Amino acid sequence: MKSKRQQYILSRVAEFSEVTIEMLAEELSVSEMTVRRDLKELEENEQVIRTSNAILLKDSFLNEVPFVKKQLVNIEEKRLIAKKALEFIHPDETILLDAGTTTLEICKRLKSVDFKVRIVTNDIKAAAELIDSQHEVIILGGQVQTNVGSMYGAQTVDMLNSIKVSVSFVGTQAIDVYEGIYAPTIEKAKVKRLMVECGQTSYLVVDSSKFNHTAFAKICDLNDFTGIITDDSLDEEIRESLQSATTVI
Known part of the structure; x- marks a missing residue:
């Protein structure tokens, strides 16, 4: 193959x-x-x-990309992923949104739904996006990552260790189909791992450009997720390989 x-x-x-x-x-x-x-x-x-x-x-081991750069990349793919993700969010649930530009697109769609949910996030930009929405918004404590806007650190970990949500949506910038999901730092990997564990169900939301990359710290394996929500540009061979580990949406 x-x-x-x-x-x-x-x-x-x-x-x-x-x-x-x-x-x-x-x-x-x-x-x-x-x-x-x-x-x-x-x-x-x-x-x-x-x-x-x-x-x-070339660029096999990825470093953190500033938010202002990430928000301009693959925007249509991220909007498609957000549209698919909305199908797994139901009235009165508590959902957890990881920091990132794909999850921010989920926030934008949630502003116009005709039902309420409780949203927990470690993304100050996502929280700001939802200020005028009908939803209850909880932002995780911790230190704000410069140029990215995500929260991390001991306070973030403590809060994640004490909550349970209906569904978690977690992002990443590096996926190796055979090795798993990666983050640029150990701290970020720990936060994302806890986010997966917090959800009764959990979905990896990631566009197709993130595949065949690795980064410094492993988050978890593919089969730790209920499913992977991605765009329609994903290579068919990669999609078939993923299907053996989890559901591809």
Whole structure:
């Protein structure tokens, strides 16, 4: 399967940058032409860089992106995800929204629904978006992350340890189909892990550009979520791989 081959290539390059096309072809039991096609696609997706004597990862380990940049990326995909997410929110429930631009789109849609919910969030921008809504809004305590607007730290963790919600919507910027969900820092990974555990059901809300990336700290495995809500641009091979671990919506 192409997606597994390409994931293997990314893993081999991550551990040994001097890997050659010949080595990869032998290890994968495919032709060198097949490996070249895979590398060309990985280059087009900006996952590797080929030089005259090496294959290098490009942006494989992601750092935190400021909110002002994230809000301009894949906006239509995020709106589609928010529309799908709304189907899993019911009157009088308590829901938890992770910080992020995709969950902010869920907030915008919640402003116009004809029922009330209680919304818990660690995102000051999401809370501000809902100031004039009919919903009850609870913002988690903690330290505000500069340029991002999310709350983190001991107070955030303490609150998450003491609540239970009907459904959690959690975001991420890095997913490895075979390894799990990642965050840029240990602190952020801990907060997101607790958010998953808080929900009677929990959904990963993520656009298709976040796949085939990793970051510093692992949050959890794919099967820890009730389902993954993503956009229609997700590669079909990746979608099939995900289906073995959880429901893809």
